[in-house]
Amino acid sequence: MSNIKIEIRQEDVSKIKEICASYNRDPQELINILHACQEHFGYLPAEVQEVISAETGIPVAKIYGVVTFYSFFSMTPKGKHPISICMGTACYVRGAERVLEEFKKELKLQVGQTTPDGKFSLSSLRCVGACGLAPVVLIGDKTYGRVAPDDVKKILKEYE
Amino acid sequence: METIKLIIDNKEIEVEKGTTILKAARQLGIEIPTLCYLDLHDMNIENKPGGCRICVVEVEKRRNLAPACSTKCENGMVVKTHTNRVLNARRTVMEFILSDHPKDCLVCAKSGNCDLQNMATRLGIREIPGQEYAEMSTYKPDTSPSIKRDLNKCIMCRRCETMCNEIQAVGALSAINRGFMAAVAPAFEQNLEYSTCTYCGQCVAVCPTGALTEVDHTPDVLRALADPTKTVVVQTAPAVRAALGEAFGMEPGTLVTGKMVSALRALGFDYVFDTDFSADLTIMEEGTELLGRLKRHLNGDKTARIPILTSCCPGWVNFFEEYFPDLKDVPSTSKSPQQMFGAIAKTYFADKIKVDRKDLVVVSIMPCLAKKYECQREEFSVDGNRDVDFSISTRELASFIKQANIDFKSLEDSDFDDPLGESTGAAVIFGATGGVIEAACRTAYEIFTGKKLEKIDFHELRGLEGVRSAVIDFDGLPVNIGIAHGLANARKLLEEVRAGKSQFHAIEVMACPGGCIGGGGQPFHHGKSGVLKARAAALYREDANKPIRKSHENPFIIKLYEEFLGEPNSEKAHHLLHTSYFDKKKKIIVKQ
Numbered sequence: 001m002s003n004i005k006i007e008i009r010q011e012d013v014s015k016i017k018e019i020c021a022s023y024n025r026d027p028q029e030l031i032n033i034l035h036a037c038q039e040h041f042g043y044l045p046a047e048v049q050e051v052i053s054a055e056t057g058i059p060v061a062k063i064y065g066v067v068t069f070y071s072f073f074s075m076t077p078k079g080k081h082p083i084s085i086c087m088g089t090a091c092y093v094r095g096a097e098r099v100l101e102e103f104k105k106e107l108k109l110q111v112g113q114t115t116p117d118g119k120f121s122l123s124s125l126r127c128v129g130a131c132g133l134a135p136v137v138l139i140g141d142k143t144y145g146r147v148a149p150d151d152v153k154k155i156l157k158e159y160e
Numbered sequence: 161m162e163t164i165k166l167i168i169d170n171k172e173i174e175v176e177k178g179t180t181i182l183k184a185a186r187q188l189g190i191e192i193p194t195l196c197y198l199d200l201h202d203m204n205i206e207n208k209p210g211g212c213r214i215c216v217v218e219v220e221k222r223r224n225l226a227p228a229c230s231t232k233c234e235n236g237m238v239v240k241t242h243t244n245r246v247l248n249a250r251r252t253v254m255e256f257i258l259s260d261h262p263k264d265c266l267v268c269a270k271s272g273n274c275d276l277q278n279m280a281t282r283l284g285i286r287e288i289p290g291q292e293y294a295e296m297s298t299y300k301p302d303t304s305p306s307i308k309r310d311l312n313k314c315i316m317c318r319r320c321e322t323m324c325n326e327i328q329a330v331g332a333l334s335a336i337n338r339g340f341m342a343a344v345a346p347a348f349e350q351n352l353e354y355s356t357c358t359y360c361g362q363c364v365a366v367c368p369t370g371a372l373t374e375v376d377h378t379p380d381v382l383r384a385l386a387d388p389t390k391t392v393v394v395q396t397a398p399a400v401r402a403a404l405g406e407a408f409g410m411e412p413g414t415l416v417t418g419k420m421v422s423a424l425r426a427l428g429f430d431y432v433f434d435t436d437f438s439a440d441l442t443i444m445e446e447g448t449e450l451l452g453r454l455k456r457h458l459n460g461d462k463t464a465r466i467p468i469l470t471s472c473c474p475g476w477v478n479f480f481e482e483y484f485p486d487l488k489d490v491p492s493t494s495k496s497p498q499q500m501f502g503a504i505a506k507t508y509f510a511d512k513i514k515v516d517r518k519d520l521v522v523v524s525i526m527p528c529l530a531k532k533y534e535c536q537r538e539e540f541s542v543d544g545n546r547d548v549d550f551s552i553s554t555r556e557l558a559s560f561i562k563q564a565n566i567d568f569k570s571l572e573d574s575d576f577d578d579p580l581g582e583s584t585g586a587a588v589i590f591g592a593t594g595g596v597i598e599a600a601c602r603t604a605y606e607i608f609t610g611k612k613l614e615k616i617d618f619h620e621l622r623g624l625e626g627v628r629s630a631v632i633d634f635d636g637l638p639v640n641i642g643i644a645h646g647l648a649n650a651r652k653l654l655e656e657v658r659a660g661k662s663q664f665h666a667i668e669v670m671a672c673p674g675g676c677i678g679g680g681g682q683p684f685h686h687g688k689s690g691v692l693k694a695r696a697a698a699l700y701r702e703d704a705n706k707p708i709r710k711s712h713e714n715p716f717i718i719k720l721y722e723e724f725l726g727e728p729n730s731e732k733a734h735h736l737l738h739t740s741y742f743d744k745k746k747k748i749i750v751k752q
């Protein structure tokens with residue numbers, strides 16, 4: 001028994017409808033629809049998922065299931081400086097995990113979260129194709145190569 | 161029929177093409193253990209995610225062990241179901257599952273009825289290696305008006321997901337997250353109350369663990385019984401008597417009506433009444449409404465909404481309020497038998513015994529979890545005093561009887577009290593799919609035609625097909641009847657109504673597969689579909705043995721109208737026995 005009310009802006013509804021329509025509102029296209037919406041909004045808040053559900057007829061629980069299954073999708077807005085740490089094989093072997101741990105510690109964040117001031121968000125991704133520079137960290141458009149855990153403090157200082 | 165020959169545990173067998181190893185083995189009397197797999201073939205319900213891997217077997221010439229529940233037999237296959245490798249693998253799988261499962265069996269609501277617990281026993285698990293390092297999921301428990309969820313006990317069999325999505329077409333539940341946090345939950349991990357759940361309880365009926373259970377209201381009932389200022393009356397739904405015995409080790413399909421009445425009396429209820437009485441009353445009200453609409457429709461009145469839909473199943477009511485609010489004037493306005501009983505008990509009966517409604521406690525024993533929610537609906541109380549105070553399930557009653565040291569099996573039979581305990585065969589069959597509409601036809605036919613029904617049994621309305629239809633001859637007038645059980649089936653018929661394409665004059669809907677006999681509050685069927693069939697057969701047996709089999713011939717119903725209500729659909733009847741429905745659809749509100 002829902003009696004649920006979802007509030008969302010008109011322009012956002014129109015955008016989601018447009019995206020869903022471009023995929024013929026086909027439930028099979030859910031992943032693509034989610035990708036397109038995330039690209040537009042930067043993340044996939046509950047209201048966006050509700051409208052996708054209304055448009056495609058897919059129960060919103062299922063949509064939420066897909067969003068939480070794939071680490072690519074996020075329900076929190078990205079920070080002003082989104083940090084991505086490559087976890088591809090080359091980076092992993094050369095210590096990316098310890099670098100990630102250091103970022104987590106410094107920012108008191110988990111992967112997929114954003115700092116309360118909205119400045120940084122943390123995510124991990126699969127190979128960015130710069131294996132020669134492993135381990136690789138991306139912050140916004142900037143690439144950092146051969147990052148060691150000890151470099152993390154210094155890198156973050158650049159954004160103060 | 162193309163067949164396949166294979167060998168399982170050194171025994172040769174020939175099976176139909178497409179048969180799984182699991183089913184072929186069963187034909188040989190070899191019971192391969194399963195956990196996630198669920199097969200209720202009579203209802204067309206199957207859950208086969210192949211996820212738990214408890215059912216693995218060794219297939220000669222294959223490198224990996226194969227899950228028996230989802231591997232099809234092939235010609236010449238040689239299968240071994242209990243080699244050392246198989247048994248070790250099975251044990252390891254179980255140890256993994258248990259390492260992420262709470263160990264509070266002693267106080268778990270499911271204890272003694274838990275498939276996981278039984279499996280641990282069956283596989284002889286004595287320790288869980290590596291438990292000290294094991295990660296555990298950490299979900300908060302959730303309590304809704306009907307259902308309790310403890311996702312830390314979820315083993316991701318996804319049976320509930322199958323029920324909620326495929327069988328019920330509700331989609332309140334879905335698999336979410338991954339790894340140790342993987343579970344089945346409503347969107348955004350909200351509480352069930354903030355989802356589109358109908359409280360049908362079918363997820364509870366199939367959950368193999370204590371992750372999904374009902375909210376226990378027996379302590380409230382106990383308190384009422386212990387209070388000397390309260391008069392406590394109880395009503396029992398038709399389907400309860402066909403299933404309660406199972407909780408005491410009796411064969412499925414054993415009717416325990418008389419013992420149940422004795423047990424309730426022994427528990428201390430002041431009056432033991434029957435929801436069957438109000439089922440007869442429902443037929444009077446709903447049947448009259450049906451005939452009224454039908455006559456107006458036949459006279460060309462365009463405002464007469466046809467088909468009329470039954471409204472005695474609260475899970476179904478929740479469903480259409482959520483998904484088809486635009487059709488909320490189509491169902492009958494008759495309350496469910498549970499609520500009709502409450503309304504009559506707290507007026508007519510309270511007056512008779514000169515007890516104030518505040519001092520009269522009405523308890524219902526139901527096969528259903530949606531009834532817990534239903535009796536809490538605001539429109540079903542007067543100045544905060546509910547018409548039905550508490551609703552407990554068949555399972556809760558069984559546990560209550562055991563707690564009270566009653567040896568159920570050796571109880572003598574006894575009869576319901578008057579005046580709200582008398583019922584007809586028509587009321588008894590309310591508990592099975594097709595039963596309500598059959599009961600309605602028995603009465604509507606006689607009232608409409610003024611003739612006596614030659615043949616009381618409408619076999620064409622019975623059965624377990626998900627969607628059924630029949631044309632009943634009302635002395636020259638063909639009346640088209642539709643029947644659906646399981647909400648996904650109901651949805652199909654409703655889509656037709658919405659599109660203006662429905663051919664039916666009347667449609668019966670029950671939310672639960674099989675009807676109330678398969679309700680979410682019944683003793684667990686543990687995936688055996690024969691259990692539901694046996695329960696239905698028991699109800700039809702009880703009907704056949706009743707001296708009176710048509711609702712309008714129930715002498716106490718006749719008296720109730722004479723003394724109190726006037727006639728069916730009278731103003732008083734409307735006030736007490738009818739209701740209206742609400743638009744509870746999820747709303748997307750556009751901000752400027």
Ligand code: SF4
Nearest residue numbers: 324357358360361363
């Ligand atoms: S009670 Fe019914 S509708 Fe609600 S979650 Fe369970 S299966 Fe779905």
Ligand code: SF4
Nearest residue numbers: 314315317318320367
């Ligand atoms: S809640 Fe129960 S039925 Fe649903 S997936 Fe978990 S263990 Fe299975």
Ligand code: FES
Nearest residue numbers: 196210212213229
């Ligand atoms: S029972 Fe076969 S995989 Fe679960």
